[in-house]
Amino acid sequence: MRYVKVSLMPTDGDIDPVGEEIEADPSLTRESILHFNRLNDGTAVLLTQLRGSRERLEAIFEDCEEILSYNVSSVRDGLQAYVHTEPTEAGAALFDLTEEHEFVVDTPIEYGGDGFQVAIIGKEETVRRAIDDVPDSIRLELEQLSDYDPELRELSSLLTDRQQEILNTASDLGYYEVPRRATHQDIADELDVSTTTVGEHLRKIEARMLSEIAH
Template structure:
């Protein structure tokens, strides 16, 4: 079994008008899409994890013509359920996964640029066919490809989204290198929290990972 992780970048900063509006609001962060389904009537439903000004999320969705209905829950971090009419590009993307023997891993990472990071799981031929079917109007970049090992994914999944974000920043900035190339303060500046919060989350991450490994 193989996997390919690709970044799909639309022109204009979003695959949907609503998604573009959320991506363009500085008080709102789209973290991930946990589910997205194409319904028999041609509309779509999706479940986002969002953080920041959740009242602004609801107000933005109220104003979008492609949104049929929505529900936003949470305080500073929460979920947004969105029922919407997809653009032709989104409809084609979802049809590609339905028409091929491919697994679309969730959650799908949302990027600040408005694009998404997607991991496809299947055999090499099917992955290549899916990638070749992605509309030319989208920019596609390959981030990784290889044998799929779900154990590492399961280990990562025991962490909360905020813990995943801080861990990824710590690894990318060299916190776990010898000697260390980053401090809690450096990581805090990258993810927008306090140094104390970074330290607390990293201790929890290390505790969860180690306890999972020795079970």
């Protein structure tokens, strides 16, 4: 089994019918898609994680004709929005891929840059066919390709969302490479937190994961 992480960037529109409005609003930040599903009638349901103004998010949903219903909840790390919607062209194309090819999408799907990062798990030939079938309207960049290791995935599930965010950022910036390419300050600047917060979280992350490995 292979584990593949790619960045997908729609060249026209967005996978979320209100994605462009949210990106343009300084009071809101999209973080991830926690769950998604296409229903028998062709509509879709999404559970997304965001940060920012609940009132602005609800106002954007109200103004969008493609949003059939929604519910926004305040959670510890920001906002979660359950949305029943008509899928966009880019969103429908991605639903087609998940239904036509035998692979598993490893959620959450993280937003970043001009698109989002999605990881899939499946047989190598299946993953290759799915990548080949990504439509021209979506630009694809390969971020990671490796054998799937379920034990490592289980370890990462032990972390809180905040710890996972800091760990992912540290890894992306090269903190764990040899020689090290990033410092606590680099990670703090990327996440807009203090170096003390970064150091405390990394110590807890490393202690938790090493404890599990030792057992």
